[in-house]
Amino acid sequence: MEKIIKTGICAYGMSGHVFHAPFIHVHPGFAFTAVVERSKHMAQERYPDVKVYKSVEEMLQDDSLELIVVNTPNYTHYEYTKAALNAGKHVIVEKPFTVASEEGQELVELAKSKGLLLSVYHNRRFDSDFKIVQQVISSGDLGDILEAEIHYDRYREELSYKKHKEAALPGTGGLYDLGSHLVDQALQLFGMPDGIWADIRIIRKESLVDDYFELVFFYDKLRVRLKCSYITREPIPSYQFHGRKGSFIKTKADTQETMLQQGLMPGAPGWGIEGIHEWGLIHTEKDGEVIRKYLPSPKGNYLEYFDGMYAAIANGAPVPVQPTDAVNVIRVIEAAFESSKTGSIVKL
Incomplete structure (x- = not known):
């Protein structure tokens, strides 16, 4: 690749260490040039050539940087x-885009006015499990979808060591954190709903932030439920879709986060490939024949996001996740909090 995009990352916590630096490092079109670490030099231990700044403001003065990852x-x-x-600078923003949809829309307009690219890192679009879900839905093999349910459950009674995630601050809690993934996937599959009902609660003993939610999206004939609980020791399948012809049931089984946390680099042997025991089950009828079988998932690959970002910066292609999509995610989250507070369906 002729063009090398020098990139700075605003923080080197889990997001920077696991979800951004490895991909920027291995991608031939990017150079991991700078990072903000206020007290440590962990990034240099793995990437010796990276320059460490003590603040975001200081890093933004580096004229060599073309792209900034906001993952604070x-x-x-x-x-x-x-x-x-x-x-x-062009910008990649970690999800959730912003706390308020008005802030997100302002940033969209600012980027446009300056001729800069802005994208939000909704990386779960590139999970193996979501890829097979998209294929099954778009194939029409289930017929008209009447009911869908997507879960992101975990079992974690103790509070996170990441203090900013457990403090009662704007944008904290399960709905902004894990929920933004679920909302984005639902919107990608089915578009914006007509209305939303939500139940958002705190269920861990010492928690100050929401760690349980159930959202119901209302469409004409379709209902979509999004659920998350931090106290689910034995989760049910994360994807359930029921249509007039059949059903599809699938676990959340993408391997990339686990491989990254093990220190592997993108492209390592077996990257993003699910085990056979995680394949999704389709039960439907086609041409008069009842079909019940397990479907292999495509390979998960977050590097596709960075391929898209490179094509956008270097060649003028669309960014891989439009910021307007991310604004809609925040609009839904805002409506969900309003619904949970009032106990009513909020129209969009």
């Missing part, structure tokens, strides 16, 4: 993205 605590996304755009 949720409530700072608006501030740092705005600062990066005003510094003339």
